[in-house]
Amino acid sequence: EAGVAQSPRYKIIEKRQSVAFWCNPISGHATLYWYQQILGQGPKLLIQFQNNGVVDDSQLPKDRFSAERLKGVDSTLKIQPAKLEDSAVYLCASSPQGLAAYNEQFFGPGTRLTVL
């Protein structure tokens, strides 16, 4: 079974530029998560989708971050404009619907963003 795919793996941009990340979850997984992992910290949830609807975006900086999951499959996360403090690894994860007790999430390799 193919895992969660993310691209690009690395991205370097100047502050105030825009950037987009792409995620393809495991086939059939209804739930998709985007996390931000700043160096030396644990991942922090930015947004959670259930199919193509947003379940939780309470920690998404909506003035500059946006995300969508069209057709309930692939997802994109965009930052516009980027700030220095956005430098982090952006992780995408997915989980199947219905595993309420365990709720295992499967993570992609991440996109490392450096904002100069």
Next chain:
Amino acid sequence: GNSVTQMEGPVTLSEEAFLTINCTYTATGYPSLFWYVQYPGEGLQLLLKATKADDKGSNKGFEATYRKETTSFHLEKGSVQVSDSAVYFCALSDPRTSGTYKYIFGTGTRLKVLA
């Protein structure tokens, strides 16, 4: 709110040494608890999990017991190998309180095992 606290690293051990990485949590409900491992250049992988008090999760020689009385989920391994060098994250999920299955992660503990 819910939170996870892990011991700070890095932890440096010799091969075959005993490993303990402490994890304590704060939760208002009845969370599920997880340990994830992140090898260099790779994504997070589930190592083990426990969903209720006194459950013991185990995998690849690692173990952790869900202790509700001490709100802890310490990770242990009897004999570490060089290949265990990685960053270990403790996490909780508390859908009954948060309404979602999102994870709350600790800050991670880097383990380095020397040959």
